[in-house]
Amino acid sequence: MSENDSGPATSQPSVASDRGTVEAPEAAPSPADALSSKGPGAGIALLNAVLEGSSTVVTILAIILAVVIGGLLIAFTSPQVLHAWSHVFSAPGAAFSQAWDVAASAYSAMFEGAIINPHTISAAFHGGSTAAIFNPLSETTVNATPLILAGLAVALAFRAGMFNIGATGQFIGGAFIAGWIGFAVSLPIVIHVVVAVIGGFVGGAIIGAFVGDLKARTGAHEVIVTIMLNYVMEYLLLFLLGLAVFRASGSPNPISPQVMNSAMLPLLAGHNLRINAGFLVALAAAAAVAWLLNRTTLGFELRTVGANQNAARAAGMSPEKTWVRVMLICGGLAGLAGASVVLGSDFALTPQIYGTYGIDAITVALLGRAKPGGVVLAALLYGSLNAGSVTMQAQTQIPVDIATVIQALIVLFVAAPPFVREVFHLRARRGAAEGQLLAKGWSS
Amino acid sequence: MTTMTLVGQQRFAFDRQRVIATIFVMLGLVDIFVFGLYSNGDSVFTFTLNGAAVSVPNLVMAAAPVCYGLGALTVVLGFVYAGMRLKKLPQRLVAGTVTLAFVVAFLVWSDAGRFPLPFVSLMQSTMLASIPLVLGALSGCLCERSGVINIAIEGQLLLGAFAGAVIASAFGSLWFGLLSGSLAGGLLAILLGVFAIRYMVDQIILGVVLNVFASGLTGYLYDQALVPYQTRLNSPSTFSPVKIPVLGDIPIIGPILFDSTIFLYMTYAAVALVHIGLFKTRWGLRVRAVGEHPTAADTVGIRVLWTRYRNVIIGGLVAGIGGASLSIGSVGSFGKDMSSGQGYIALAAMIFGRWTPLGATGAALLFGFSVACANVLGTIGCPIPSDFLLMLPYVATIIAVAGFVGRSQAPKADGQPYVKS
Secondary structure, three states, X not given: OOHHHOOXXXXXXXXXXXXOOOOOOOOOOXXXXXXXXXXXXXXXXXXXXXXXXXXXXXXXXXXXXXXXXXHHHHHOOOHHHHHHHHOOOOOHHHHHHHHHHHHXXXXXXHHHHHOOOHHHHHHHHOOOOOHHHHHHHHHHHHHXXXXXXXXXXXXXXXXXXXXXXOHHHHHHHHHHHHHHHHHHOOOOOOHHHHHHHHHHHHHHHHHHHHHHHHHHHHOXXXXXXXXXXXXXXXXXXXXXXXXXXXXOOOOOOOOOXXXXXXXXXOEOOOOOXXXXXXXXXXXXXXXXXXXXXXXXXXXXXXXXXXXXXXXXXXXXXXXXXXHHHHHHHHHHHHHHHHHHHHHHHHOOOOOOOXXXXXXXXXXXXXXOOOOHHHHHHHHHHHHHHHHHHHHHXXXXXXXXXXXXXXXXXXHHHHOOHHHHHHHOOOOOOOOOOOOOOOOOHHHO | OHHHHHHHHHHOOOOHHHHHHHHHHHHHHHHHHHHHOOOOOEEEEEOOOOOOOOOOOOEEEEHHHXXXXXXXXXXXXXXXXXXXXXXHHHHHHHHHHHHHHHHHHHHHHHHOOOOOEEHHHHHHHHHHHHHHHHHHHHHHXXXXXXXXXXXXHHHHHHHHHHHXXXXXXXXXXXXXXXXXXXXXXXXXXXXXXXXXXXXXOOHHHHHHHHHHHHHHHHHHHHHHHHXXXXXXXXXXXXXXXXXXXXXXXXXXXXHHHOEEOHHHHHHHXXXXXXXXXXXXXXXXXXXXHHHHOHHHHHXXXXXXXXXXXXXXXXXXXXXXXXXXXXXXHHHOOOOOOOOOOHHHHHHHHHHHOOOOHHHHHHHHHHHHHHHHHHHHHHHHOOOOOHHHHHHHHHXXXXXXXXXXXXXXXXXXXXXXXXXXX
């Protein structure tokens, strides 16, 4: 393995050395190869990579395409724009400029909510708070934290040739145990939060291991089992929160008591910013998964099982044992995501605490090409879209759901490189049989 | 499925028949020791709706003895199932009887000593809840029999519900809404088809992503357009029930099966058409050939890709009708994410029914029943929390994939893109 895979900090989406099961083998050099090979041919190789649409290029183009379609959707559902277009023949310029303005203002509001807002900088010079400058970035990390952890839960399973749609159920398991330890158990300061986070891992791991065990014992397809478990866990959560034991006293709604201060994930940058230690936990988890995948026996086994089950069996490995172990870890990671939400941003269990993290995790894992570093980057992108869309709705009244649309489109396009190539008139890959390895169906 | 059978051969120490028989016996024991022992007093089932022409007397039963009897019968059937090599038809009869006995024992127990159970309205809401599930499951059958995995049923239902409500409201015509709902399901199916067949995207991923897309799109349009223009865009009326002459007047059965909206009748027709189409016609034989062995089908001149496109789109049209039934069949408006996982229940029903239209319909009815129970039994004070009743379809599916359908059954080429070699 190259230096690219040592950890999330250095693992840009380079694909040369480390291919996941979700990715087809490539015949053409990737840009990482092109860039690293110094010499007269490097420039041409890079050009080739762009023209042939290497996976990094496809990812970038997919994001651009999704953002453009999202912009069109924003523009052409806005009442002002539709009004302007009803006069398109008398004032065609106004129609186009109006459409551009609406989409541009939406995206700039999104940028201000996710990355940086120029007004806060000038305000800081005039005696405003400096924390406000970093608030958008802080919000992005808060949104990205559970996505990193749950995304890793899906990505790791991908590498072992399994499809973990059950991050939602595992998330609930983790959030519940972490939350329960947080509000019902009194422990000393530091120890409390550590125990609660470990509890989150355990809560998710139990659910995950159940899935792996069932697959190993009976051959039950993990896609079906995890989908079903998601709903089982959702109703179980609803039921448990209905019980007096788990409900905040005096609350008419099924909401748990708030977790104690000692169980909250510590804030990293003062009380005005929500960025908390959960983000560090997520980064550490990504590094741990990278280490697990590339430096351990289990990682080697799971990649082998993912690449070819029969070969793994012939080599003396036990795919069944690997499934159970992998799903245990995956469940634990999704459980950590649950813990990061209940101990880091929500502070109480609600019937809707699982949000859409479980499903977003799939899209994050795909966008990150099932590699830990990629997952971190993808989660940061999605976290920024989520954080930005809240600001966008507040400023321009455009519903936050547009972020979901854009996210779905990005993944749809990333999963279909030939489509992106057709749209942008890129050359077909030489000898690359993309897609065939991607699609395995129920028989995986 | 090759690898999975391999696993099965190595790991299965017990055979399927014994597992199923064990489950039967356990169900029988639950009948006796849970439902029987914890039943006090009488159960009363009422069969007459208000204003019905013919009144049927109420059924009054001593709850505990009924449960004991049903439980004993189930246990005996379980041993029969384990001990005798039954043929296919008796096997199914036994399984059906066991399920029915369990359901009746459950109803008797949950009603014992409480308000009378309105049997007819329970069954009516079962049918109502089953419509989107059945149509969604049929969509799944149509797609997967031709070799394309359809997890996007949820999205098809959601888009169907959205388009149905908006168009019916905007144009003031329910029929137009129904048609648009169907077409919206078909549009998502076209996306599914193009990306699965032409661009060979992993179909499980694709389905999940399309569901997210449908949820985001309808959620966005709902907030952007439907909330501000509620009266113009999101206030369709609903189809009113049409009573079928003669059949609709039969006591008990009539109000349940023949006095409903057009959606229920369309569902009957769809089940019959898909079943006959898939298993009794040349068309169906070709579809199944494409789903099982596309190369062979291609060799004899069947157009594989075209067959898949066509089936995926027909499936989408069918699921779209199911979606429309959610908004203009009963509720009368569109709500955010109103399909609420029913597409996934439909998927479960299809798997539970082993990729056959009739099996899927049976499973969908069972799941619809558990949803109806959750709604109706709450009002009579059922001892089981409604959360657990709502959980039931999902738990049943997990048990089913682990015990019954864990090995094989999916069409052989399901989910594998076809490349002409």
